[in-house]
Amino acid sequence: MTAELPLWLAIVVSACILLGALLTLAGCLGLVRLGSFYQRIHAPTMGTSMGGGLILLASALYFSVTLQRLVIHEFAIFVFMTLTTPVTLMLLARATLFRDRMEGAAVPPRASARPATEAGAPEKSE
């Protein structure tokens, strides 16, 4: 089966995999290099969204062509990761904010704790 692998498939799959791996690596390097936790929490999402999407797309494409049928169950992982990553990171960021406030670190105060003149304006939920 692998002997008659078409050239265009090899090139497309290779490009997707290499780009996805590069983006994931960039996200992980950002995790190491960025300064504060609130900056760092943005970095690994690159690996989960674009990097993961490209690698899973490459896998779906490869198996769809080599097995001669539609193989799209990789998208289940992609959809699941896209849905769950914001939830977990949101929860983690809120937990961190809560801990920082408890310790009196220099983070923005709660929206409900602001002065009344400011609270009248329509404001974002944190």
Added chain:
Amino acid sequence: MSQAILDWSLFLAQIMLAMGLLAALVRMARGPRAQDRILALDALYVVALLLLVTLGIMNDSQTYFELALLMALLGFVGTLALAKFLMRGEVIE
């Protein structure tokens, strides 16, 4: 020819993903506080999942997909429980 292109790019991608794993491990070991370590664990399981997918393409086998799906499910639950623990000090109230 095309098989060689695919093999080499898979090899390079696996090296890059392994470097990503190492970077997440560095953050997990160094991370000043608990939330940094949890964030590193989250990144770690995502990169390990992607490494499994590339291994699946390399070995022309679909078994790795099931492992990757399992990893995504369990990693989500694990990170959620740890974040909840940071917030409350207990997981189940």
